[in-house]
Amino acid sequence: MYLQHFGMRSMPFALTPNTEFFFGLPPHVEALQVLQVALQTGEGFIKVTGEVGTGKTLICRKLLNELSAQFVCAWLPNPYLTPAELRVAVAEELGISLPQSCDQQHLTGLIQQRLLQLSAEDKQIVLLLDEAQALPDDSLEALRLFTNLETEQRKLVQVVLFGQPELDQRLAQKQFRQLRQRITFSYQLRPLQGAEVGAYLRHRLAVSGYQGAPLFSVSMIKKLTKASRGIPRLINILAHKALLLSYGEGLAKVTNKQLRAAIADTEDASPLNSHRWLWTGALLLVSLAVVGYIKGVSW
The missing domain is CATH 3.40.50.300 (P-loop containing nucleotide triphosphate hydrolases)
Structure with missing residues (x-):
């Protein structure tokens, strides 16, 4: 998938509870x-x-x-x-x-x-x-x-x-x-707050082996916090999809386009605006990213 693209050893946002990724929030x-x-x-x-x-x-x-x-x-x-x-x-x-x-x-x-x-x-x-x-x-x-x-x-x-x-x-x-x-x-247990979401993302990426520049900007983290309502499982789902979409387009970090598409493609995410229908192509983009990986297509 996107591990080699971003220089990671393991999936940073898997849904299975893994104490290796536990972060002291x-x-x-x-x-x-x-x-x-x-x-x-x-x-x-x-x-x-x-x-x-x-x-x-x-x-x-x-x-x-x-x-x-x-x-x-x-x-x-x-x-x-x-x-x-x-x-x-x-x-x-x-x-x-x-x-x-x-x-x-x-x-x-x-x-x-x-x-x-x-x-x-x-x-x-x-x-x-x-x-x-x-x-x-x-x-x-x-x-x-x-x-x-x-x-x-x-x-x-x-x-x-x-x-x-x-x-x-x-x-x-x-x-x-x-x-x-x-x-x-x-x-x-309460949901995570904005600063905690940013620290949570950075921690999981570091544990997975990522060592590059920030993949999520401050504005992206704010949007991700709003869409996920600070729920770690939703944070993981949205971050994973955003990275997959970024990989599919050959990008070195997540942009507003990929994050909005990931949000639109996630059932329980809170939409950032009322025009959610504009981003219904998210699932197609995910599929294209996976096909590109399997076929070795250069994006």
Whole structure:
């Protein structure tokens, strides 16, 4: 694609959460600090919410990488599970060998035994759930009951919920008041601001190996911030398309034309003006850029 054209080793704006590209921007650093402090207390639920694409999964993976050997973590990236499936998933994450026939009472007993064993080894057990807004109601209640397991000194398990704002709306319901009262720490991720967007772009380009002149001017960054609303995932999509279009036209940096075309070609981007229809050729330009790369055409 455009890697050789711009002198890069890897894709700078891939959508897969990659901790190699983690950048210490205020909202992400603050979220990690809240999580680390909360986990040291050893109590209750911890909740991190944010709009789609604000970096919750990346923070979750960063936390997993940074926790000391004191912690035993069970990570459930897909929480759309029934209570029974949730217990099985937790058991598997804790390394419990399950017999072929195991009813829910027996399974709960095995989990408690394993938690007590780890606690006796001075381990702290943390259950992390990504996309927690997708948890069925019964499974949310099952999670609350997990936190009832305790010794005289401390809880046997802590639960960290990562979710979209819909999670807050669900927990505000009367039926979840017991769970809501057990949330000891929470943090809401905010979108990136203008200066942060510029630093974010430069950081990811540097990690990818780019060493040339700035690819995005100050005015381009302002437009990109407005179109993306400061959401990292949208920033990545728009920057990637703008670079692809620039490569397709043989340019050394992004210009207003490529950025506007990238914005017009992105479903959730905020248009810069009301004449969005003028830029509907963006997808065609992307296709031409790819064809040019595949055929080795000199642009």
